[in-house]
Amino acid sequence: MSAPGLFRVAQMPPTFIRLTPERPSLLPYLPLYKAVLRGDVREVARCWLADAVKTRITLNADRALHVAVGTGTANHIVEYLLAKMSDDQVRLRNNDGNNVLAVAAIVGNVEAAKMIMGRLPELIDVKNNNNYVPLIEAARHGHKKMVKYLLPFSESYLLSEDRPTDKTRVFFVHLLIIAGFYDLAIKQVLSHGSLAVSELYPGETLLSAIARKPSAFPSGRKLRSYQKGVYIYWHGISVMGIQKMMTNISSCIRRMMTSISSFIRNYMPHSLIIAITLFQSRWRFVYSIIGEKKWMYRQKIFLVKLLCMEIISRSNDETAYSRLKQPLLLAATLGAHEVVEEIVKSFPDAVLFANEENHGAFHLAVINFHEAVFNLIFEMNGHRHLLLMSQDNSGSNILHLAGNLAPQYQLNRIPGAALQMQRELQWFEEVEKVVPPTFREDKNAQGKTPAMVFAEEHQGLVKEGEKWMKDVATSCSVATALIATVVFSAAITVPGGNNNFGHPNFYKEIAFTIFGIADSISLFSSTGAIFMFLSILTARYADSDFLYALPKRLILGLFLLFLSVTAMMVAFGATVYLVFTEEKQNWVLGLVIGSAILSVSVFAYSQFPLLLDLTISTYGPSIFGKQSPGMLYEI
Structure with a gap:
């Protein structure tokens, strides 16, 4: 029980906690409880009471050793308490029926588990109130290191699979699949092939458990566009190849950075250093999404193939039908096309389920x-x-x-x-x-x-789509009209004024030419954007218009708006450079360019994702069609 939980207990009226000889007050043990949570072994020794080893110090009947193990960081206190306790005291359980090894399994405290197993290895087979042993609790809570540590000691418990009515090992492997420990699940199925045809309950097999986890496959994960592209591009490269490539790149970068470190500190702009750092971090990101996830993906595909193979080899047609039907339909419902594909390849008639x-x-x-x-x-x-x-x-x-x-x-x-x-x-x-x-x-x-x-x-969605399009068009129309007004005024009011002959004073400057071109582009593009947004506001909004007509208008309008903003900032930068700079220092030019880029970047950051989504959805490749060569099934 956590400290806040104990605080709530302390705030309860006396009628809620009845003190009996079997349920003594917790307050005398509060300093000990706090000391264990802090990991202060000296304070634990100072607060130690004669009966502290066996008396509960939380409302859940946790002893000091339970609390120390449960923190996951106070293993020095675990060692101290184990030295002071007898075997019977170590065996004590809380209200949930958990002994200290079960607590270690729940929180994933492997170091504490090793100390406890060295003292009382028989705790490995003790079940709690939920009828779970520590190994099952470790799998339920997703602690892979703990599972790998406890598994060799728990074989006697898992051997109960030999009893037809007991689904112990099936349940354990089911938990491994839910936790994503596919390598451990593969080892279990390779050693015990009958797991593939065993049912945890009617209709629930290990293959069904995999079908319920579409997120483990690329098709079930929501990745950004560049992540999908990177994954597809690297799909044929092995994980070891990626690791070797990443090692070589990191080594080269380190040597390069070491050899020119003094140059970087003295001469290289800070922005370039940031760019190099981002490049390195992006490579690490590429490895993380490709290396680890690709390896897990391959493990899961192999596990699906292994289970299908075992089901086909160990079953007749009727059994294969019953074991494959639920996983196939479940995978189709949840979008795990890899599972559907492997099942159909193994049992072609499955397409008729x-x-x-x-x-x-x-x-x-x-x-x-x-x-x-x-x-x-x-x-x-x-x-x-x-x-x-x-x-x-x-x-x-x-x-x-x-x-x-x-x-x-x-x-x-x-x-x-x-x-x-x-x-x-x-x-x-x-x-x-x-x-x-x-x-x-x-x-x-x-x-x-x-x-x-x-x-x-789709009546409701059509109305929502109409409102969404009109809101976007209205907002963009206001911004575009303001841009058109500004750039038109700037074209009439020439930067620097005119001379006695009516010619602009800066007409010979390159910056003035840039101003004129950019201002014209901004004016024409903003005017065109206004027309596009007006056409959206006056559209008929039939169902079919949402397929191409309306998206094309919005794409063109947003593109012209982005172009007008960019050209306006270029014109503004040229004006500032012409009017307010006499000697045309480079630092002024850099400041103006940087400010313009910042403004355009902010606009692009807020609107470009929408433009990109519209463009890909309207003009991009179809998401439908044959994705791989060969035939999956022939009638």
Whole structure:
């Protein structure tokens, strides 16, 4: 129990804590409790009472040794207390039934566990009130080092798998998969192949546990654009190759930095030093997202293949059907296309599996908007449309399902209601290309065609998209109008004034030429942006307009706005350089350029992500289509 928890106990009215011989007051042990939490062994020795080794010092009946082990940092106190306690006192448990080894497993205190195991190794098999031994608690709380330490001592406990009604080892490996310890899970399955066909409870196998973790696969992680590009580019490089490359790059950078360190300190601009530092940190980032995650990805793929292989080799058709159906449909629902692909490769008839609503893997992919799973249809042969011809219990075909509104968690991944509507239209059109033409006019049990379903389901999103587009256009129109006003005034009021002949005083200066060109570009681009934003405000906002018409106008408007801001800052910088600088010092030029870059960068930081998302969504490559060579399944 934590110190704040004890404080709350101390603040309770006396009626809430009844003092009995079995439940003595905690207050005499408060100094000892605080000393253990601080890790002050001298204070622990000073506050030590005769019965402190066996008396609870928290409301949860934790002894001093429980608290010391639970801190994870007071192992010197653990060693001190173990020396003062008898074996029976070390065996004491708290109200949760946890002995000190179980507490060490829960918090991941390996050092304390080693000391306790050296004293009382039999604690490894003692169960708490939840019927869990320390090994299970370590796996439940995700402490890999603790699991690896306790596992060799717990084989006798795990051997209970030989009893048909006991699912001990299956439960343990299930926890390893949930925690992401795939290497440990692989070792268990390699040693005990029957785990693949064992069920923790009806329908729940180890393969189902993997299917519930789509985030461990690249398709299930939300990465930024450059992270996805980096991952795809390096997909064929081994982890050892990445490590070797990173080591060589780091070594070269260190030698370079050492040899020119004096030059850097005296002459290199501070910004360049920052740039080099960011470059080094970016390489470390590349290694972190590629090396570690790629290695975990390969482990998980291998585990999926291993489980599928064991299921096929140890089962008849009926058993294979029962063990593979739930994981396949679950993976399709959650978007783990790698699991779907491996199951279909191992058992081709799995593509025909359907749930109680007669939804197959591709129907579930469409319902939940998982394009990576749906793309597997393009790896089928020319008869792939046969897999999409079934109707569900409500008479809806797969195009009806594509007309439904996407789940909210999928919509939240896309910024802006207009982009969300655009993605909905893309989904519907791509599914429409795959299905036979007759599907477009089929009616479900409610007498609705797919187009009717789409229109009804997206009425609210169309209104939200219209409001979002108009809000963006209105805000940008105001900014663009101000820019146009400023640059028009600047064009009339020539910097430096005119001479007696009506000519600008600085017309021979290069900076004046730069001013004239930049001011003209800013004026024309801001005027064009105003027209684009006005066209958005006066659009009809039909469903189909969100696919190309409206996004194109917004892209062009934002681009012209960005161009006008940039040109305006260039014109302003040229004006300041002309009017307020007589000797044209370089430091003034650097200051003006730096200020202009800062302003443009702030604008780009706030608006460029939206422009990039719009451009990629409208003009970028389709997310649909065949992703890998070869055939996944042939009918």
